[in-house]
Amino acid sequence: MKEVISREELNKMDKDVLVTLLMGMQEQLERSNDTVDALRATVDKLNEQIRIMNTRLFGKSSEKSLATGDQLSIYDFGFNEAEATVKGKVIEEPKMETVVIHRKKRRGKRDEDLSGFEAIPVEHGLSDEELAERFPEGYYELDDEVYRKLEVEPAVFKVIEHHIKVYKGKNGTIVKGKHPKEMLSNSIATPSLAAFIMNAKYVNAVPLYRQEQELQRNDVNISRQVMANWMITTAERYLSLIYDRLKEEITKSRVAHADETPVQVTKDGREGTHKSYMWVYRTGSMCKAHPAIVYDYQKTRKADAPRTFLEGFKGKLVCDGYQVYHTLENDSGTDFTVAGCWIHARRPFADVIKSLGEDKAAGTLAYEAYVQIQNIYHTDNSLKKLPPSERKKKRKKLVKPLVDGFFDWARKAQYAAVGSDKTKKGIRYCLNQEKYLRAFLDDPALPLDNNIAEQAIRPFCVGRNNWKLIDTINGANASAIIYSIVETAKANDLNIYKYLKYLLTEIPHHMDETGTDFIEGLLPWSKSLPPECRKKMASK
Numbered sequence: 001m002k003e004v005i006s007r008e009e010l011n012k013m014d015k016d017v018l019v020t021l022l023m024g025m026q027e028q029l030e031r032s033n034d035t036v037d038a039l040r041a042t043v044d045k046l047n048e049q050i051r052i053m054n055t056r057l058f059g060k061s062s063e064k065s066l067a068t069g070d071q072l073s074i075y076d077f078g079f080n081e082a083e084a085t086v087k088g089k090v091i092e093e094p095k096m097e098t099v100v101i102h103r104k105k106r107r108g109k110r111d112e113d114l115s116g117f118e119a120i121p122v123e124h125g126l127s128d129e130e131l132a133e134r135f136p137e138g139y140y141e142l143d144d145e146v147y148r149k150l151e152v153e154p155a156v157f158k159v160i161e162h163h164i165k166v167y168k169g170k171n172g173t174i175v176k177g178k179h180p181k182e183m184l185s186n187s188i189a190t191p192s193l194a195a196f197i198m199n200a201k202y203v204n205a206v207p208l209y210r211q212e213q214e215l216q217r218n219d220v221n222i223s224r225q226v227m228a229n230w231m232i233t234t235a236e237r238y239l240s241l242i243y244d245r246l247k248e249e250i251t252k253s254r255v256a257h258a259d260e261t262p263v264q265v266t267k268d269g270r271e272g273t274h275k276s277y278m279w280v281y282r283t284g285s286m287c288k289a290h291p292a293i294v295y296d297y298q299k300t301r302k303a304d305a306p307r308t309f310l311e312g313f314k315g316k317l318v319c320d321g322y323q324v325y326h327t328l329e330n331d332s333g334t335d336f337t338v339a340g341c342w343i344h345a346r347r348p349f350a351d352v353i354k355s356l357g358e359d360k361a362a363g364t365l366a367y368e369a370y371v372q373i374q375n376i377y378h379t380d381n382s383l384k385k386l387p388p389s390e391r392k393k394k395r396k397k398l399v400k401p402l403v404d405g406f407f408d409w410a411r412k413a414q415y416a417a418v419g420s421d422k423t424k425k426g427i428r429y430c431l432n433q434e435k436y437l438r439a440f441l442d443d444p445a446l447p448l449d450n451n452i453a454e455q456a457i458r459p460f461c462v463g464r465n466n467w468k469l470i471d472t473i474n475g476a477n478a479s480a481i482i483y484s485i486v487e488t489a490k491a492n493d494l495n496i497y498k499y500l501k502y503l504l505t506e507i508p509h510h511m512d513e514t515g516t517d518f519i520e521g522l523l524p525w526s527k528s529l530p531p532e533c534r535k536k537m538a539s540k
Helices: 007-012 015-058 074-079 081-086 096-100 128-134 191-203 208-217 224-251 304-309 323-329 342-356 365-381 388-413 421-432 451-467 473-491 496-510 517-522
Strands: 166-168 174-176 255-267 275-283 293-298 316-318 337-339 469-472
Touching: 191 208, 191 224, 191 451, 191 473, 191 496, 208 224, 224 275, 224 293, 224 473, 224 496, 224 517, 255 451, 255 473, 275 304, 275 451, 275 473, 293 304, 293 451, 293 473, 304 323, 323 337, 342 365, 342 421, 365 388, 365 421, 388 421, 451 473, 469 473, 473 496, 496 517
Parallel strands: 255 316, 255 469, 316 337
Antiparallel strands: 166 174, 255 275, 275 293
């Protein structure tokens, strides 16, 4: 413990000693103040991180229209979906016409065409005895009063027993009757059953163990291991042919989008627990290319994964600020350029505003940045319907000044003494990504952001939250193939279950052929697909 200097001792000290002692005390005080300031800055940073995390968990999920306050929160949808959707309003039920009618009503026609939906008439009348009692003087019938209700039947399982006629000629030749090509030999699996399981897992995110339980409740005993084997086998043997063709569509497109998300694969050949990654690629929404979405499973997040997939791609890749994409742009073995994402640029500022609340956020650097980026979006969105050449001119005239103004502001704001840590990081991100964020100004086919890639990978993330991990690399590759076909079918407005069933029915018939020309007629945008594969609402 330090000794305390008494007044008498101070009086006896020389002047030089007193000056040295005083200077030492001042230095200690300055160091203490610096420590307090550092601690205060750390506390402010932690408080901001806590506010942002709370906002992500319980606040608005949307970054758009922060001032309107009309967005439902993640909390509402996660834990109170029915009540959150209603929010005290009287919700009007859809009319039957809006549910099952797909064509405009022809004038003078009372009953709408049900477009393939079976309408089963059910008559409700009185018996002859009741009529005689009600109308002793006689009666005649008026037009029926008709109303319609929509009913649903749960999954119906049937056992189809195939009897194949066998003929033997007098010369000893044996001929069998024509019968469908089996999808899997010596298996009870059918295209409809496999498509049913795929639709549940890869569209509705129902894990195989839950499907196993549901099947058992319907007196059908199929283990999850058997279902997993069906998924892997059919994906590798049949659906991979469509997958490879979708990959070609992306690599030859003018604009492509890319994103990635982690996934755990337990048996990937590595000891211990390691992160694997599911990459997603998508054709550009503003190009004439067919909508195609492809998932690609890789063990790592290194540059080798996109380098291999994008081999031969010579267009423009829209992505976030992950350095791997920028490294590949400068790679001698690649021939594409990179465009940035304004949503990623806007996100840090939106997080700060949502964590503070709009009233407190008003006037902050985060609010200024957010408003400027929103103005860029609003102006550019008004040009979407213009022809490409006209859109490019208007972007130069109307949008470029806004972009220039934002980056001029950001260069000055980065040195401002005020502003939260998150805001400063957001400004630095924008300045570091300026080259890529400006890319859209020179190409009318480029959007401002990578939103459609994030939307394409979201179904996989939702499914991952349910099944948590993938057991084997074969399972991961099968998931990549099936998710690719499912998401591409969505983008092309197909009935996913019926499309999967059609593929698993048709492809086995062509497996003995030497060529692959038949694939063109099976692609999601093929005009030769049967009508039942298309969503009827989409053709409205």
